[in-house]
Amino acid sequence: MVALIEEGRSRRSVANEYHVSEKCVRNIYKRYLETGQYAHRPRTGRPRSTSAREDRNNTRIALRTPFAMASTISREVRSVLNAPISSRTVQRRLQAYGLRSCKPATGPVLSRQHKVARLNFERTYAMWTVTEWSRILFTDESRFSLQDPDGRVRVWRRRGERYNQQNFVQRSNFFGGSKMVWGGIQYDAKTELHICQRPSVNADIYITDILQDHVMPFAPFVGAEFILQQDNARPHVAASTKAFLGEVGIRTMNWPACSPDLNPIEHVWDMLGRRLRNRNLQPNSLLELSNALIEEWGTIAQDDIRSLIQSMPERCSAVIAARGGNTKY
Structure with missing residues (x-):
């Protein structure tokens, strides 16, 4: 210029x-x-409370203890520097280095034995292609409530109006009641959604209402290479259940415990929950809830299920990369 x-x-x-x-x-x-210069003149104002070297040290503390609050980091810095530094200053310095305070990812608690079992499972099936995974019937149970506490409800209000009556979310005990369902997905089809009539499932109910009524009729659809996937819930690993599966000749996978990220049907439950919340007429009774679940289950596209099953090789690679730990799935 x-x-x-x-x-x-x-x-x-x-x-x-x-x-x-x-x-x-x-x-x-x-x-x-x-x-005679192009640089800005020296500006007045309060000098920076930390130097660039101290800012890098704050960043190392945050990366070393990612769950530490900004107030905790500021206290640690004050004890070392013997200088005042607020938690808001710590937040600004960390943001300048690309760190943001975000909601953490969640996952099951994995012990060393869990991680070893997950690694052994993935190494066993790491070479499987989509062709092999398409022979698996992925199954699971899930529970849906009349009032789904998903934590996504927000309210527009002014300051000081938190406890106004129109700003309350009214919830009944046990979220108005719930229904447990069972379902299975396979590459080319899915089973009927089974609505459990009792609040819990034991081995006898699992054998008569699920294995006999849904799994056995579905097995011939896949053929002789049919394999049943089920988690390690007590009804699934009971001695009577194992004996029945052996009698009817249904093979099962040796599924590692605490591994919902490996089961693609978990994403189908999420789809079903979102479809249920997006209905124009929300169910007001458990009977209406059951009918809505069956209706929405039938609308889930098979292409979406295929995409989930096609991700199984990537899921195996992710578990191996995480050394048996939690993954993004």
């Missing part, structure tokens, strides 16, 4: 060329005439 002005250009033309105001160009040229 200074060079263009000294060449005889007008300040307005220079401002238009750099998309700034004419006053900005005038101030820049005035500063150059007074100081």
Whole structure:
């Protein structure tokens, strides 16, 4: 800008060329005439409470203890530097280094034995392709409530109006009641959604109502290479259940415990829950809830299920990369 002005250009033309105001160009040229420099003049104000080296140290503390609050980091820094530094300053410094305070990812508690079992499972099936995974019937139970406490409800209000009556979310005990369901997904089809009539499932109910009524009729659809996937819930691993599966000749996978991220049907339950919440008419009774679940289960596209099953090789690779730990799935 200074060079263009000294060449005889007008300040307005220079401002238009750099998309700034004419006053900005005038101030820049005035500063150059007074100081002979292009840099900003020293500004007044409170000096920085931390240096660049101390800011890097704060970043290392945050990365070393990612669940530490900004107030905790500020106290630790004050004890070392013997200088006042607020938690808000710590937040600004961390944001400048690309760190943000975010909601953490959640996952089951995995012990060393769990991680070893998950690694052994993934190494066993790491070479499987989608063709092998398409022979598996992935099954699971889930529970849906009349009032789904998903934590996504928000309210627009003014300051001090938190306890106004119109700002309350009224919830009944046990969220108005719930229904447990069972379902299974396979590459080319899905089973009927079974609504459990009792609040819990034992081995006898699992054998008569689920294995006999749903799994056995579905097995011929896949063929002789059919394999049943089920988790390690007590009804699934009971001695009577194992004996029945052996009698009817249904093979099962040796599924590792605490591994919902490996079962693609968990994402189908999430789809079903979202579809239920997005219904124009929400169910008001357990009978209406059961009918709505069956209806929405039938609308889940098979292409979406195929996409989930096609992700099984990536899930195996993710578990191996995490050394048996939790994954993004």
